[in-house]
Amino acid sequence: MLSEVEIEEINQELAGVPVKEAAGIEALKIIQRHRGWVSDESLRDVAAYLQMAPEELDSVATFYNLIFRQPVGRHIILLCDSISCWVMGYEQLSSQLRQKLGIGFGQTTADGCFTLLPNPCLGTCDHAPALMIDNDLYRDVSPEMLDEILGKYK
Amino acid sequence: MATLFIDNAPYQVKEGKNLLEACLSLGFDLPYFCWHPAMGSVGACRQCAVKSFRDEEDTRGKLVMSCMEPVRDQARISIQDAEAVGFRAGIIEWLMTNHPHDCAVCDEGGSCHLQDMTVMTGHNYRRFRFNKRTYRNQDLGPFLNHEMNRCIHCYRCIRFYKDYAGGKDLDAMGAHNHVYFGRSEDGVLENEFSGNLAEVCPTGVFTDKSLKQHYTRKWDMTHAPSLCQGCAMGCNIIASERYGELRQISSRFNGEVNGYFICDRGRFGYEFVNSEDRIREIGVKGKPEIKDRDSLLRTAAARIREGSVLGIGSPRASLESNFALRKLVGEDNFYHGVADTEFDLVNLTLRILKEGTVRTPTLPEIESADAILILGEDLINTAPRMVLALRQAVRRGPGEALSARMNVPLWQDAAIRQAIQQDKAPLFSITPYPVRQDELATKSLYESPDDISRIGFAIAHAIDPDVTEIKRLSDEERMWTAHMAAVLLRAERPLIISGYGAGSEAVIKSAADVAWALKKSGKDVRLSLTVPECNSMGLAMMGGHRLESALDAVAHGHADTVIILENDLYRRAEKTLVDEFLQKSRHVILLDQVYHQTAEEADVIIPAGTFAEADGTLISGEGRAQRFYQVFVPDGPVQESWRWLQQLAEACGNRTLSHLRILDDFVLEIAKTCPQFEGIEHIAPPSDFRIGAQKIARQPHRYSGRTAKEAHIQVSERKPPSDEDSPLSFTMEGYHGIPPSAVVPFFWAPGWNSIQSINKYQIEVGGPLHDGDPGRRLIEPGDAHTPVFFAEQAAPFPIRPDCLYLIPQYAIFGTEEFSVHSPGIASRSPAAAITVARADADSWGLRDGDLLEFQFNGQEYKLAIQTNQQYPRGMGTLPIGLKGVPFMDLPGWIRLKPVERS
Amino acid sequence: MKPLTGHIKADGTPLTLAEYEQLGGYQALRKALRMSPQEVTTEVKNSNLKGRGGAGFNTGMKWSFVPMDDPSAEKYLICNADEMEPGTFKDRWLLEGNPHQLLEGMLIAAYAIQASEGYVFLRYAYKTAAKGIRVALAEAERAGYLGSNILGSGFSLRMHLHTGVGRYMCGEETALLNSLEGKRATPRAKPPFPQVSGLFGKPTIVNNVETFSCVPHIISNGAAWFQSLSKNPQDGGTKIYGVSGKVNRPGAWELPMGITLRELIEEHAGGMRSGYRFRGALPGGASTDFLVEEHLDVPMDYGSVAAAGSRLGTGTVVVLDDRTCPVGFVHNLEHFFAQESCGWCTPCREGLPWTEKILRALENGEGRENDLDLLAMHAQALGPGKTFCALAPGAMEPLQSALNYFRKDFEQHIHEKKCPYGHTLH
Ligand SMILES: Cc1cc2nc3c(=O)[nH]c(=O)nc-3n(C[C@H](O)[C@H](O)[C@H](O)COP(=O)(O)O)c2cc1C
Ligand code: SF4
Ligand code: FES
Secondary structure (H helix, E strand, O other), X not given: OOOHHHHHHHHHHXXXXXXXXXXXXXXXXXXXXXXXXXOHHHHHHHHHHOOOOHHHHHHHHOOOOOOOOOOOOOEEEEEEOOHHHHHXXXXXXXXXXXXXXXXXXXXXXXXXXXXXXXXXXXXXXXXXXXXXXXXXXXXXXXXXXXXXXXXXXX | OEEEEEOOEEEEEOOOOEHHHHXXXXXXXXXOOOOEOOOEEOOOOOOOEEEEEOOOOXXXXXXXXXXXXXXXXXXXXXXXXXXXXXXXXXXXXXXXXXXXXXXXXXXXXXXXXXXXXXXHHOOOOOOOXXXXXXXXXXXXXXXXXXXXXXXXXXXXXXXXXXXXXXOOOOEEEOOHHXXXXXXXOOOOOOOOOHHHHHHHOOXXXXXXXXXXXXXXXXXXXXXXXXXXXXXXXXXXXXXXXXXXXXXXXXXXXXXXXXXXOOOHHHHHHHHHHHOOOEOOOOEEXXXXXXXXXXXXXXXXHXXXXXXXXXXXXXXXXXXXXXXXXXXXXXXXHEEOOOOHHHHHHHHHHHHHHHHOOOEOXXXXXXXXXXXXXXXXXXXXXXXXXXXXXXXXXXXXXXXXXXXXXXXXXXXXXXXXXXXHOOOOOOEEEEEOOOOHHHHHOOEEEEOOHHHHHHHHHHHHHHHOOOOOOOOOOOHHHHHHHHHHHHHHHHOOOEEEEEEHHHOOXXXXXXXXXXXXXXXXXXXXXXXXXXXXXXXXXXXXXXXOEOHHHHHHHHHOOOOOEEXXXXXXXXXXXXXXXXXXXXXXXXXEEEEEOEOOHHHHHOOEEEEEOOOOOOOXXXXXXXXXXXXXXXXXXXXXXXXXXXXXXXXXXXXXXXXXXXXXOOHHHHHHHHHHHOHHHOOHHHOOOOOOOOEOOEOEEOOOOOOXXXXXXXXXXXXXXXXXXXXXXXXXXXXXXXXXXXXXXXXXXXXXXXXXXXXXXXHHHEOOOOOOEOOOOOOEEOOOOOXXXXXXXXOOOOOOOOOOOOEEEEEXXXXXXXXXXXXXXXXXXXXXXXXXXXXXXXXXXXXXXXXXXXXXXXXXXXXXXXXXXXXXXXXXXXXXXXXXXXXXXXXXXXXXXXXXXOOOOO | OOOOOOOOOOOOOOOOHHHHHHOOOOHHHHHHHHOOHHHHHHHHHHOOOEOOOOOOOEHHHHHHOOOOOOOOOOOEEEEEEOOOOOOOOHHHHHHHHOHHHHHHHHHHHHHHHOOOEEEEEEOOOOHHHHHHHHHXXXXXXXXXXXXXXXXXXXXXXXXXXXXXXXXXXXXXXXXXXXXXXXXXXXXXXOOOOOOOOOHXXXXXXXXXXXXXXXXXXXXXXXXXXXXXXXXXXOOOOEEEEEEEOOEOOOEEEEEEOXXXXXXXXXXXOOOEOOOOOEEEEEEOEOOOOOXXXXXXXXXXXXXXHHHOOOOOOOOEEEEEEOOOOHHHHHHHHHHHHHHHOOOOOHHHHHHHHHHHHHHHHHHOOOOOOOHHHHHHHHHHHXXXXXXXXXXXXXXXXXXXXXXXXXXXXXXHHHHHOOOOOOOOOO
């Protein structure tokens, strides 16, 4: 069931588009903002609300890598794995990070705090390597900084 | 015409096509995947690359995708260019990186487009040394098997399912080399045309689940050109057999009728042929010793001679069988085995088509209609294939306009679809309740049949004042009728559709008036009127009496022996009447294929061949005579009804059929003695037709195991049956080239083992078959005379307290008598419930699932109800033909029993 | 002259409307509204402004393809702010530092094509930019620069911010349109071009952030002035160049179009870090061919870089140093492209993962003799015109040039059965 707030927000998106499907991505984002991820049930509910088949919406949801169709942790770590960061020490950072979290990419820490995802270029190549946690960008990150950064979210 | 140079040789080709079509039409073997003749080009697979050169001087050229390039005069291309050849082989190499090596156990093997293209491009050696990706498969319901690992991502499945057929529950999931074609979760694919995926998919991802129950390779089956018996559309099919079992139905291309596609009832409804409920043996009540043809004929003949006999024909029996029965019992004693209401509706339809001024449309004509009015028909359930055509029609107009404006050819499917967005050509649908075609409609109205006819007549009046004005229309109705009339008048090729669905003569008449009025104003209009069964039209054309009079004749003692041809009377008249009729008849002789209630009452049962075991002619709703052919000769006494009836006549000493022996004799006799059927002798070559002294082989040249297939019974090979009725042979011996279009048993061409070989059978790709699409239209309107309008003045639909106007509702899966013997079809059958307006149910204090008790024609009934907010008040629908639904000759008023409230 | 970035504050916080106006902001819009749409387009065309999104097509020319015969027909204007090309970080600077400049450029462009709806398609990761743009949109609307009857001109524009949910493909302009329509970001067939049939089937212009940001300055100061900013008369304006990799001062700078690669790396980026030597560079993001030492004096304009066998692309340089394995470097790129392939056409969908797997095998010492042939085959067969869109050809540019310039490294990997740089991939 969609919450009233969610419906309200989806309606706002619907007002700006000529066909309902066009609000699909926005609606998925809204759900994800409220619930962290898009479960099968949420997907069906949104699809029904937009008068789409679940398949139509899932086709879109599964195309984009930042719509989560599986549960995620409270915080999403996006570690840039593209070229400038790679040159500037991504691999070391990545193995340190995975070690500290005790998880691999695509996994969530046992305490549900972090989900770690690889991510293409964060557009801050002059301050590589970089990572993002939720809305916060961290640049020129060295493995030594990780404890402090992660500490903020625990 | 344009001159196209292919590898330096000039060819004359049509302008406007793409290079791929042009090359294929010229007979070149150019591989492709994502392109499909019915669905156009999207340029995804990159398989069809050729070299294109600027001019004669250009020696380097550049690769282009032939499916994406229009034919231009003086264009120079090369198919054989080394880079092009290498690139095409490379595409296969890429596709094969992830394709499993499971051809040996894959249902597609031997009829696989991917196999064909792999051989065609010459890709042989595997250079990819890494792991393949794997997928999980889904359960897609009773019709289709899913094996995603075989997917080559040509996108043809969703282009058919979503774009072409309007399905919603199949889509592309994921991205990069992990795209997945499936549903959001396991579940039945809902679209009524899903089965076509088995043919559209170039590999073994989507395969026919019913075939899987008794799997046999294409090359090991005996095939015959056949006709779907599921409804009156007349779709052409290929029926395929092995070991005396019908194993597969596939679509047989006919550009005028069904094109490449058929519906799921047609594809999966064949299993009754193999079913346990088949009548396979001779049965004479009280005389179990009678097992052979001769004694049966003697016994039956004796009974026929004893009394006065009447015959009841059937809309699902061939023209030949109905004709034979009529000859046997005499014209005066020949009755139609259809409900009386249906008899009237179909006869009216026939009259309108014969005496009116407007033609029925072919499938391409439906697809090119630019404004459509549907009066009363729930088409997906009464004429399924037509909905697929309408789906193409509504985007045709906007597509053509955009194509011209953007200078992008119509076959650029993705581009045109993208540009069209939600735009569609006008389609008005006025039906008693919400229907599938509403998705296509610019405007849908839900009205009772009476009101539908009033709107119809009002539209006709708005077009032509000669049609009487309709009084007491509501403001809304007045506005819509004016609008619809104006839109139809603006169109160039309007199409009016109606038929038996609403059970109302007035609705059909109003549709005729609209069409005639448009014709009078100079429009190139078409009128399509549905009829219920595969030979309803043929039966009506043949003539005969109403069933009611047959019942009367026996009741009054004018007849006492009845011969029932391929019919279950309990589906044609109310139970008490049929009970009485059968009890009063001294002898009941039934020829039929599957046991049913009538069979239980019959005292002589004669096993008739199904379409798979018989030849015959059917007249489709369009008025097209077409021939179907036997696939195999069953063991035991089963044979064509017309053959039984001829033998019965002989045994009775009735000489009227003595001179008729084989199918051709019947066909010629019908053509000669019934002017309305003139021409049916030309719809297919006669039985003595030969190509180079050879018959046409029903079995492919690679048919295997024929000497071994019965070795467990007898070591020597049985003599194959001969076929005196058709130019087809039952074995692999015979002609294997391209035969006349009416007798194509299967599509197969050198290098093209898959169904894509249809290309080779067409004059040009996507066009008619080599010697024209099969069949002949028998009903053409009279010369352009002034129409005599019906111009009826129906009163508005009255809502009556304590009564409900009950009309029939049809179900693609469920209504048709035989197809429900297929477990898959049965599982898709809807609930046996009366549907009424929510407000009506509320007023009776009833809710979904409650029982409604009522009286109809003096009988008491009790059925569950279902409510729907969009139903008009005072009206309900009863799903016809379903298990658990008693026959009532609807429409009609039912009287509700007062509800006792606790 | 740094017209685009000169005013951006050192701390990178966005210029407020008041600050922007004080610097002459929205004067160009006022001026444009007094011109005819046609005149605006012509001025931009004459400025030789070439699209800064990577393809380098003349911007005014692109606008002129929009059919203007039906004034009532709906049209759309879209800013491509999806910046996801690895190694590229120039639009972020403009988006975060001066959103009003972008809005003004878009307003002028919208006026030129008479669009009624505008979108900024922003990649999800640019959270700060999103905030800034939202504020700027509200400010502009309040001040009458946006909305209906802008500055009393009778011209109206509604503007929306759309933030993406990932996928590099969203940057490809037709895939971007699909994404805005709520669909999968697969590219569309061309023709029809978006200028004729774009968003929701309506005429649409898509331009890059930097492209739009140039427009107010062109209108204010004229086409000739804009051209004079460049060192090359073929290309107008300044360009935001960037450098990343093992240099002393990675960063981005607005410079006259056509400065040399050497100036860029040695002067602006402060040269290579000590202990590292320059081996090569991608001049304009991940999908451009390597340039090597011999090219250091190539002017960084569209024509010159092309003549040197590469593309200016986004003008953001990624430097390859002598201690980084070129095979690993290219592997990283191909891994990216394989992941970001939309899955529509065969060569890209199947060919890129294969390429990636071969490079991984090479790096891990599992290379085989014919691997280089297979890589070369892919570089050839995924080239322009052979795939549906430009993603795969772009992916092949670094590969094919690496095979050319760093062939020895590739061979060494095979013959030594290990990465000579001691690198492995997991
Ligand atoms: C795979 C791919 C990704 C692209 N990504 C971007 C992008 O992130 N930003 C951008 O401005 N252009 C991108 N482009 C180029 C756009 O398709 C388009 O050419 C550009 O937005 C036009 O704007 P311009 O004329 O101002 O350069 C991309 C192209 C391709 C093929
Ligand atoms: S080249 Fe093909 S698969 Fe790759 S991104 Fe473009 S369309 Fe998609
Ligand atoms: S058939 Fe031409 S690209 Fe697929």
